[in-house]
Amino acid sequence: MAAQTAARLVRALEEVLGGPVPLRVRAWDRSEAGPPGGPVLVVRHRRALRRLLWKPGELGLVRAWVAGELDIEGDLYEALGRLAGQVWERPAAPAPPLPRRLESRFGLGRELLALAGPLPPPPPPREEVRGRTGLRHTLRRDRRAVSHHYDVGNDFYAQVLGPSMVYSCAYWDGSAYGDAYGDAGGRPVMTLEEAQEAKLDLVCRKLALEPGQRLLDVGCGWGSLVLHAAREYGVTAVGVTLSREQAGLARKRVAEAGLADRIDIRVQDYREVGDGPYDAVSSIGMAEHVGAARYRLYADRLYALLRPGGRLLNHQIARRPEPDEEKYRMDPFIDAYVFPDGELSPVGRTVTLLERAGFEVRDLESIREHYALTLRRWVANLEADLPRAARLAGPGRARVWRLYMAACALAFERNEIGVNQILAVRTPGSGVSGLPLRTRDWRG
Numbered sequence: 001m002a003a004q005t006a007a008r009l010v011r012a013l014e015e016v017l018g019g020p021v022p023l024r025v026r027a028w029d030r031s032e033a034g035p036p037g038g039p040v041l042v043v044r045h046r047r048a049l050r051r052l053l054w055k056p057g058e059l060g061l062v063r064a065w066v067a068g069e070l071d072i073e074g075d076l077y078e079a080l081g082r083l084a085g086q087v088w089e090r091p092a093a094p095a096p097p098l099p100r101r102l103e104s105r106f107g108l109g110r111e112l113l114a115l116a117g118p119l120p121p122p123p124p125p126r127e128e129v130r131g132r133t134g135l136r137h138t139l140r141r142d143r144r145a146v147s148h149h150y151d152v153g154n155d156f157y158a159q160v161l162g163p164s165m166v167y168s169c170a171y172w173d174g175s176a177y178g179d180a181y182g183d184a185g186g187r188p189v190m191t192l193e194e195a196q197e198a199k200l201d202l203v204c205r206k207l208a209l210e211p212g213q214r215l216l217d218v219g220c221g222w223g224s225l226v227l228h229a230a231r232e233y234g235v236t237a238v239g240v241t242l243s244r245e246q247a248g249l250a251r252k253r254v255a256e257a258g259l260a261d262r263i264d265i266r267v268q269d270y271r272e273v274g275d276g277p278y279d280a281v282s283s284i285g286m287a288e289h290v291g292a293a294r295y296r297l298y299a300d301r302l303y304a305l306l307r308p309g310g311r312l313l314n315h316q317i318a319r320r321p322e323p324d325e326e327k328y329r330m331d332p333f334i335d336a337y338v339f340p341d342g343e344l345s346p347v348g349r350t351v352t353l354l355e356r357a358g359f360e361v362r363d364l365e366s367i368r369e370h371y372a373l374t375l376r377r378w379v380a381n382l383e384a385d386l387p388r389a390a391r392l393a394g395p396g397r398a399r400v401w402r403l404y405m406a407a408c409a410l411a412f413e414r415n416e417i418g419v420n421q422i423l424a425v426r427t428p429g430s431g432v433s434g435l436p437l438r439t440r441d442w443r444g
């Protein structure tokens with residue numbers, strides 16, 4: 001009888017997912033079926049099946065994962081890699097509103113319904129962002145969307161990001177690449193903190209910061225870049241974030257560093273900054289929140305905030321171009337649970353809009369592999385003490401963050417998404433950009 005549950009479960013999942021289940025499956029009664037070896041998909045509760053019936057495909061799986069009804073035992077990356085071929089890369093299954101209609105119209109879910117038993121349909125877990133209709137990227141709505149992601153507890157982020165408190169792609173040394181998780185054959189392996197410091201310094205070098213200059217960091221997070229720039233390059237800096245929790249900790253770090261007279265941290269939207277001109281503007285991991293429809297406005301604002309000859313360093317995740325060029329929204333899981341209203345554009349579009357705003361785009365560095373390495377470190381930090389992360393941010397959120405960061409690591413590794421640093425200048429009418437003839441000034 002027990003063996004039958006898992007075998008029926010595999011059949012049922014195949015019915016709804018529309019293909020073979022690429023993992024071994026363990027049912028709630030501990031029976032197992034499916035391909036042996038490798039990671040195991042653990043179905044802890046039959047309620048997971050109801051979730052799949054209501055939302056076939058990715059979102060249904062994720063809802064069950066968030067609720068703790070689904071789990072992976074073994075290598076999460078391998079499991080996600082195998083599932084990607086089966087679930088994520090297939091067009092979404094049709095999702096009529098009621099399971100009964102699903103069954104009669106498409107003949108799907110019969111086995112799943114029988115296995116799920118007479119349970120009421122489960123509500124989506126609390127962590128999902130719901131009820132978001134209306135105009136995207138208004139000041140108010142962006143504030144709420146940012147708060148959903150960033151105001152979840154500084155201690156939680158400290159566990160994930162480590163002491164550097166930088167929440168964007170780090171910059172790894174070649175010796176760490178491919179060997180980043182173990183002993184690199186006797187060579188020193190960079191720590192996450194070193195790689196983050198290398199990134200902060202790279203940004204400062206690209207901006208050619210000098211003592212006494214004014215730097216604006218839009219989306220300053222917990223203040224790590226403005227701290228580095230003020231300490232190492234002697235600038236005066238303004239950092240703006242929409243997250244109150246970030247601003248609170250950033251101000252504390254600034255005070256502890258004795259830099260309160262040179263760094264101003266504000267809870268302010270980039271659209272509300274009105275005290276230009278600045279010598280340099282950095283935007284690191286922030287433009288993903290701007291929205292495709294507002295990107296032109298974003299580029300115009302940053303241009304207007306710079307003095308002639310001032311530089312912008314825009315560090316941003318990009319998606320690959322698609323036939324439907326208007327498809328900017330992130331995948332449904334990320335949109336519903338992680339970055340509400342986050343949007344990704346192809347890098348070519350970003351460059352075009354920066355140019356339209358008047359910028360001269362001078363350098364573009366793709367650092368895709370660096371983000372995969374960074375994300376794997378964050379996942380490892382989270383996994384090092386999952387119970388603590390669950391206590392700090394709530395179990396659902398800890399599970400969401402683990403899944404999203406692991407899935408993004410794979411997406412960067414597979415070249416499904418990229419990340420680029422774009423250096424642009426507000427070149428004056430004279431044409432004197434102030435850039436060096438060669439890029440070795442910052443390449444090192």
Ligand SMILES: C[S@@+](CC[C@H](N)C(=O)[O-])C[C@H]1O[C@@H](n2cnc3c(N)ncnc32)[C@H](O)[C@@H]1O
Pocket residue numbers: 142146150165166167168218219220221222224240241242243246268269270271283284285286289290
């Ligand atoms: C992924 S974090 C990156 C933080 C930081 N630059 C770093 O690298 O650690 C994105 C940041 O953008 C900020 N942000 C998002 N939308 C914003 C907006 N409209 N105006 C100002 N800041 C915004 C968030 O508050 C957050 O600080």
